[in-house]
Amino acid sequence: MPRIYIPQDSSAISVGADAVADRLVEKLEVNPSNKKVELVRNGSRGLFWLEPMIEVETDAGRVAYGPVRADDVDSLIEQGLLEGKQDHPLCLGLTEDIPYLKSQQRLTFRRAGLIDPLSITDYQAHDGFKGLKRAITMSCKACVDEVKDSGLRGRGGAAFPTGIKWQTVLDAGTAGDQKYIACNADEGDSGTFADRLQMEADPFALIEGMVIAGISVGADMGYIYLREEYPHAHAILEQAIAIASSSNFLGQDILGSGKNFYIEVRLGAKAYICGEETSMLESLEGKRGEVRAKPPLPALEGLFGKPTVVNNVLSLSSVPIIFAEGADYYKNFGMGKSRGTMPFQLAGNLKRPGLVELGFGVTLHSLLYDYGGGSATGRPLRAVQVGGPLGTYLPESQWQVEMDYEQLAAIKGVLGHGGLVAFDDTVDMSQQARFSMEFCALESCGKCTPCRIGSVRGVEVIDKICANENRESNLDLLNSLCDTMENASLCAMGGMTPFPVRSALEYFGDDFK
């Protein structure tokens, strides 16, 4: 029976995937001879400019068609869609041969789009739970060492070594103390969608990663703090948790190991700051998402005052492959102190936006042009914001940078959660700088003054500079304000908002006249 794949990914749905699926089902029901088709709603492959992308299983591999609109379905079927014929103009050939995908190094996302996200059989057929099965035979110390040896660093943005964090939680308290795993799925950075794609395309990988984390540090309870803006991911996660529990990969006495681990999903309520780890913990406790002062570290006194591993979705979802293939396998990707792969997210004004997972070290230029294909509008690219709303705007002169944590830091950039937002030459960078301050003012938790008030003053000063009001002295004032925010804010929200502002001024100063 031929299998046809149509993504149920929220981005694919936002551009019509459900309508395509509906039309296909309708067509097949009309003609009973076509009925022997299995329709699978997979996750996206991450080739978003081709969504909705249909795939058909053939002996040679999966054949892709896209971007497909509902009214293309009739002609696709007429031209042999169900047999995987490649004559239709929308045919893209074999999915695995699409250069954008073929040249990637998919480790964390190796199953994305390949499997039915809620088929635990599919998951296991593609190495799922292989890592967990190995982890339950190892000691806690050996598990933590495996993560340390892999070189994995926090993919949420802070890039802290994951193994060291786990070690701190493992060593905290005395045996039998309550500990927690808190997964940060509050992916609020514009230009990022990898957490969402992961949860929608391969939710069992996140679950497996959390169970391994729990076993490694002695925690039996995990929370996924998911942003409310991701309702599809929410529905899929809840179903995946139920399936994993009924198959004994989650819950009591997992796979006969004597270890227990439970997961609950908690929804955020539209507050960007709750992506900051201590603010997220406050929110999970049912409070205002106000940032906590550190120390104490969450690893020692985290959720409900207990030792807590706080890891991002991508960090936890990278854990299964580290255990399945070994730390060395993972470590061999990447460069310098940035080991493994990074799921880069290409967004904004690009011809081919999507997810590109590669070892650290690819140049920004290559991501923008070899993958991104240049601007979507056909105009020259002018600025790229790397690392989310708190990331630096980089001009063309910096696009040869090799994408790893240290190389970006050397040019005052940050990799953050791996998002790139490209702008063409119509962008007014003074307005982008103003927006950075405005966003900080809107989303500040309000606990510390530099962030709460500095951001409001920042908007005003930028407006004065653009209006040529006491230009020189207001530029000095803006610089001094940025110094205060960078040095005296409690967390990265106020501390890094100056990054996009200062880079806009440094590289695109003419826009402020």
Add this chain to the structure above:
Amino acid sequence: MSNSKNIDAVNAAIDANHHLKGALLPILHQVQKSLGHIPADQVGVIAKALNLSRAEVHGVISFYHSFTTSPHGSNVIEVCRAESCQAMGGREIEATVKNALGVNFEETTECGGFTLEPVYCLGNCACSPAVKINSQIYGRVTSDSVVSLIDDLKQTRGQK
């Protein structure tokens, strides 16, 4: 909306969630979902159930953008204002929608048909610009396509 409906919804939310650790957000989510807002006169009830002060509950409601104390319009239109959408003409979409509805962000049309909200990223950045209309996200929108979606909703309302 009758007061007894509010009381029932709040009690149901408390009963379903009060056993959870950190139960306040789950309770508020359920009330917001079932009533479309969190009635001010129910804040004390929620506070009492969780052994919190009314000020604490009010503080949480006012902190998060998702929780509102007054009902919104029958349709909620959210326009993404974040960078990726800006790079693809998001500011123009913003202006178009404001013009089509005759309201600013965080306002409801006089007829009560539409509330316009800003949103900072729908995670749809590879299909920018994006808007969300009620529960449906639309990607790669243009000014024309958004206006036609709004017109469809206006027509549906008119027929009712």
